[in-house]
Amino acid sequence: MTLAVPVVGLALLSSGTGPVPRAVAVGLLLLAAWPGLVMLGLLVLRRWLTRGRAAAGSGAVIVLGTPVPDGEVGEELAARLRGGLAALAALPVPTAAAAALVLTGGRGGKGRPAEAVAMESWVRREDPTAPVVLEDRATTTEENLLLSTALLEQRGAAPPYAVVTSAYHAARTRLLVARHRLPLRVVGVVVPMEFAPGAYLRELLIVLKQWRRPHAAAALVILLSAVLAGLAVR
Numbered sequence: 001m002t003l004a005v006p007v008v009g010l011a012l013l014s015s016g017t018g019p020v021p022r023a024v025a026v027g028l029l030l031l032a033a034w035p036g037l038v039m040l041g042l043l044v045l046r047r048w049l050t051r052g053r054a055a056a057g058s059g060a061v062i063v064l065g066t067p068v069p070d071g072e073v074g075e076e077l078a079a080r081l082r083g084g085l086a087a088l089a090a091l092p093v094p095t096a097a098a099a100a101l102v103l104t105g106g107r108g109g110k111g112r113p114a115e116a117v118a119m120e121s122w123v124r125r126e127d128p129t130a131p132v133v134l135e136d137r138a139t140t141t142e143e144n145l146l147l148s149t150a151l152l153e154q155r156g157a158a159p160p161y162a163v164v165t166s167a168y169h170a171a172r173t174r175l176l177v178a179r180h181r182l183p184l185r186v187v188g189v190v191v192p193m194e195f196a197p198g199a200y201l202r203e204l205l206i207v208l209k210q211w212r213r214p215h216a217a218a219a220l221v222i223l224l225s226a227v228l229a230g231l232a233v234r
Contacts, residue, residue, distance in 0.1 A: 030222050034215070039204050042171040049170040050188040055087035058099075058185060059158035062148045064141065064165040064173070065105020065115030073122040076166060076191040077115075081122055083189035084164040085130065100157060104135040104144045141169070142176055149182050159183035166191045168199045172207055 055061065063084035066077045073081065081103075088101050103123065105115025113121075114136040123130050135151050138144040145163065152161055160183040165173050170188030177184045193199055208215055 031219050034219065034222070035204060035208065038207065038215070039200070042200075042203065042207065045171040045174060046167055046188060049174060049186050050167045050190065055090055055162040055164075055185065055187050058087070058091065058160055058162040060100045060102060060152050060161045061087045061091075062102040062104060062144075062152075062161055062163045062184070063119065064144050064163065064169070065103065065119055065138075066166075067107060068105075068112065068115050068118040071112045071118055073118050076193070077119065078122060079189055079191040080164055080166060081119060081126070083187060085123070085127060087162050087164055087187055088130070100131050100133045100152065100155065102133045102135055102148045102151060102161075104138050104148045106137045106139050106143075108136065141165075141173060142180075145173070145176055145182055145184060146180065149184065160185050162187050164189060166199075168193070168196070168203060172203050175207065175211070 061084050063080050066074065066080070068074070068077070084101055084103075088099060091099055101123070103116045103119040105119065108114035108117065116134040116136040120132050120134060123132055133151065133155070135144070135148050138147050148163075149161065152159075163173060163177070163184045164187045167188040167190050170186050174186045177186060
């Protein structure tokens with residue numbers, strides 16, 4: 001189906017049967033290019049979120065977990081945790097003294113610790129005095145954000161809160177923050193990656209799926225605009 005869109009568009013464009021078919025062809029080609037435009041938007045947002053200024057003025061820091069299949073923190077998660085400690089250290093002294101470092105992530109079981117527990121062990125080796133708070137129930141990014149925010153609000157921490165995650169994951173995290181109107185500021189950190197294109201493609205596919213209604217609406221607007229433009233020049 002996806003491949004058929006540009007094929008039909010090119011066929012209509014080359015047929016030269018009139019302004020309306022040609023306008024529809026242009027609309028179909030624009031529609032085929034839509035995922036690329038979405039990816040471009042995600043990359044622009046990613047660059048903005050890795051500037052490192054979002055943590056300023058935050059009342060707490062949240063670090064999003066990643067799977068720990070062997071129970072040990074990997075390179076990517078270690079980079080996130082270093083970013084979290086750096087964000088905590090960058091807070092003003094009065095705020096930092098009362099701030100919490102929330103480590104969020106579940107998926108324990110079968111003798112393996114939850115992500116948050118493995119993260120705590122790593123942080124304790126790096127900074128034994130870090131004000132760690134665990135959130136060990138979340139199994140998705142959305143749950144990470146919602147449960148961590150609720151935990152901090154219950155503790156009386158003053159919003160907004162900084163959320164530290166991998167750079168490639170920052171844009172989707174920011175979209176989820178906006179969807180739920182959470183008092184969070186996303187901080188993206190550059191992490192070691194075995195295959196960066198695969199990670200970014202995965203983020204694009206998830207965004208297209210989780211926000212399919214807005215994308216469907218955009219597709220409808222593109223096609224209707226093309227048809228109206230064709231009719232206007234008849």
